[in-house]
Structures are given as C-alpha cells and as structure tokens.
Amino acid sequence: MESVKSQSYEVFLNELGEAALNQHVAKHGYSKIFVLVDENTRKFCLPQFQKMFEHSIDDIFEIASGEENKHIQTCLKVWEFLSNEDGDRKSLLINLGGGVLTDLGGFVASTFKRGIHFINIPTTLLSMVDASIGGKTGVDLGALKNQIGVINQPQMVLVFPEFLETLEPRQVTSGFAEMLKHGLIKEQEYWEQLKTKEDFKDASSIQKSIAIKNDVVTQDPTEKGIRKILNYGHTLGHAIESYCLENYDKRTLLHGEAIAIGMILEGYLSHELTGLSKLALDDIKQTFLKHFEKVEFDENDIDSILKLLKYDKKNSHGDINFVLLQSIGIAVTDIKVPENLFEKAFAYYKE
Structure with missing residues (x-):
C-alpha cells in the first residue's frame, strides 16, 4: 500500500511504516530518542512498537490518557522530563497514542528548545485519519478545545491498523x-x-x-x-x-x-x-x-x-x-x- 505524500513528510501504512521509521532514524543520528505514551498505549502498543524499532530508546514517558489531561500542566511534566533527561535540539520525540497524545506531544516537541523533531504513530482510528495528519498541535485551555497550539509538521506519520484491535x-x-x-x-x-x-x-x-x-x-x-x-x-x-x-x-x-x-x-x-x-x-x-x-x-x-x-x-x-x-x-x-x-x-x- 503506497504512502500518502504531504509537502514535507509522508504517511506510511503497515510494513512500509516500519521500514521508513528505521531508515529515517538511522539517517538522522539523533542524540536522544524519547517515546511518549499513555497508560493504555504503554500496555497495548509499546511492546509491539519495540519489536519493530531497531534502535535504542533512551527513555519512555507516560502521561494520563483522556481529553481532561490535554492541558499545559501535562506539557510542563513532559518538558521537565525532556530537560532532566538531557534532551537537546537533536533529540527525537515519538508520539505513540491517540489524538490527545499526538496533539500534545507535537506541541511539546514544537516548543522544546524552540523545536525538535517528532514522529506521530497514531493508535486510534480518530488519530489515524484526522488528529495526527496536517501538523495541528496543541492543548485545551480549561474545557475550551485546542485554544493553545501551533501548526508544525511531523517528520512522518506511521499508521498500523492492527493497533485498532486494542480499542473498545x-x-x-x-x-x-x-x-x-x-x-x-x-x-x-x-x-x-x-x-x-x-x-x-x-x-x-x-x-x-x-x-x-x-x-x-x-x-x-x-x-x-x-x-x-x-x-x-x-x-x-x-x-x-x-x-x-x-x-x-x-x-x-x-x-x-x-x-x-x-x-x-x-x-x-x-x-x-x-x-x-x-x-x-x-x-x-x-x-x-x-x-x-x-x-x-x-x-x-x-x-x-x-x-x-x-x-x-x-x-x-x-x-x-x-x-x-x-x-x-x-x-x-x-x-x-x-x-x-x-x-x-x-x-x-x-x-
């Protein structure tokens, strides 16, 4: 199945995604590789991702799932984590999760050190067909949706439909x-x-x-x-x-x-x-x-x-x-x- 090409990145499906990811990481020589998960994707998706990923992961950070956690306080925790783990401008953040996580993770990456590379690996149908595509990143302001954010494109988006089997x-x-x-x-x-x-x-x-x-x-x-x-x-x-x-x-x-x-x-x-x-x-x-x-x-x-x-x-x-x-x-x-x-x-x- 062919990739979908955007202006600055591609969306890869299935086995094409696995090959593209490993080639991209090998080519760029990132100083640190971080993976952002929530409690669900850590349990149901991270093990499968680790099997396909040929490079070492420096650290994994878990945030709480749900729209109610898509706010600046969660961003602060991730920024502090990246800083404490010696993340620099040559670091990579891989966002493994649904729309809340890819929106928030993309925003964190776009603003940490004035911008580091990020890759979205959506794990819900909503994030596969919508949230992870197009470069919109951001968080809510109280209950108001997506009031804070930037448009910034990922390095790539990788879609593995088998992750959908983990969903209710x-x-x-x-x-x-x-x-x-x-x-x-x-x-x-x-x-x-x-x-x-x-x-x-x-x-x-x-x-x-x-x-x-x-x-x-x-x-x-x-x-x-x-x-x-x-x-x-x-x-x-x-x-x-x-x-x-x-x-x-x-x-x-x-x-x-x-x-x-x-x-x-x-x-x-x-x-x-x-x-x-x-x-x-x-x-x-x-x-x-x-x-x-x-x-x-x-x-x-x-x-x-x-x-x-x-x-x-x-x-x-x-x-x-x-x-x-x-x-x-x-x-x-x-x-x-x-x-x-x-x-x-x-x-x-x-x-």
Whole structure:
C-alpha cells in the first residue's frame, strides 16, 4: 500500500511504516530518542512498537490518557522530563497514542528548545485519519478545545491498523465520524461507500480518509482557505464536547461523538442557508444516528453550549464563522448563521 505524500513528510501504512521509521532514524543520528505514551498505549502498543524499532530508546514517558489531561500542566511534566533527561535540539520525540497524545506531544516537541523533531504513530482510528495528519498541535485551555497550539509538521506519520484491535468499539466508532465527515465535505462517492460499512478498520478506507485530509491540508497548510472545510461539524461539536467535559451531570463525549451531533446540527443549518436538500439532510441524520446514540439537551444545556461558540478558533472580528454544505461532497466556508436557527437545529436533532 503506497504512502500518502504531504509537502514535507509522508504517511506510511503497515510494513512500509516500519521500514521508513528505521531508515529515517538511522539517517538522522539523533542524540536522544524519547517515546511518549499513555497508560493504555504503554500496555497495548509499546511492546509491539519495540519489536519493530531497531534502535535504542533512551527513555519512555507516560502521561494520563483522556481529553481532561490535554492541558499545559501535562506539557510542563513532559518538558521537565525532556530537560532532566538531557534532551537537546537533536533529540527525537515519538508520539505513540491517540489524538490527545499526538496533539500534545507535537506541541511539546514544537516548543522544546524552540523545536525538535517528532514522529506521530497514531493508535486510534480518530488519530489515524484526522488528529495526527496536517501538523495541528496543541492543548485545551480549561474545557475550551485546542485554544493553545501551533501548526508544525511531523517528520512522518506511521499508521498500523492492527493497533485498532486494542480499542473498545466506542473508540473506533468515534474515529468513524471523521471518516464520514471526509465524504461529506469532499467526496459523495466515499460517503455512500462508508454508509454501508460495518467494519471501519480496513486499511483501504483509512488510507482514503488520510488522502482526502492530506489533499486539503497540502493546498492550505495554515488554514487560510480550503482547509477550513475540515471544520464541518466542529463549531457546534467542539462547544458540545467542551460543555459535556465541564458538566459532571453530562456524560463526557468522545470527540467523534460530539462532532457527529455537530454534523447533524450544521447539516440543518446547511439546509436553511446554503442549499443542502432535505433528502440529503435526513440522510446525514439517519446515518449518524445509526452509529451514535442520541444525547438529550434541555434549554439550559443549549443556552450554555451556544455561549461557548464565541471561543471557536474560526471566529474573526467577533463573528462566528461556520462551514456548511451546499450538497454532499461540497462544503462552503465563512458562513454567518442567524441566532434564531440554532434552536431550530437542536429541535431537528431531537425529532
């Protein structure tokens, strides 16, 4: 299976990844090699990684898993670890984990000694098809998603689908939401293919999603234009994710679970504002509700979620900008939404 080439790095799948990793490390002669893990990837993925890695690892650092640990205090621990272990500008950090870990690890590497090399080895479906691709790194500010960070590309991304066998089904389904998004914003045929899938873990679909995201990111690395379409479902989805994270009476949602709700809501806004047909809207809703359990929101919940929209990273000059769909496979950016439509969108979701 061929690699996916970006402007400054490649994404390698399966055995190509193992060979590329070992060749890269041999070529660069790093002074120190560190591996960042969480308690899950240390147990389930690190042993397999160590078997394929032909070079010595200087040290391994474990952080706690979960979005609630994706903050600057965790970064401080990793920076202090790298410093205490004599990390220098010729060190390499290998991030072995899901989206939280690759986001945080990439940010740590990008800022330690003003920047050291890092390699992402995503271990969840979400991180394979989305989080580890494109160079976005960063952490949350309180419950507000990804407020602190930089765009900086890894040396390479290595995807080993066998790591997905270590995940509970809920985690795999969460990643599937981003794959469905890729079809919605860029390729209707891919959306139609994914809708009927029962197994989301096949390498060909993973490669297809990586290729779609990579194509968008390569055209617009710093999100000045087309890259914004990757945020479809994320404006309301991130607000929902943040709200559920900071309210103990709400079940904490995985990223994909929150984004799935966001895509239904923003699908409704698309129907009202940018021409998405009612047939396509209902198709989007039915497809996501087939895989994701509906979450109940009362009026107070909705008010609180809408207040969080002002923190969205796509906002400019006080305006909240949305990515909406003209049709399945065609997205448009920088759409301003009248406030009266938000409650109607939630009402459609509840129906």
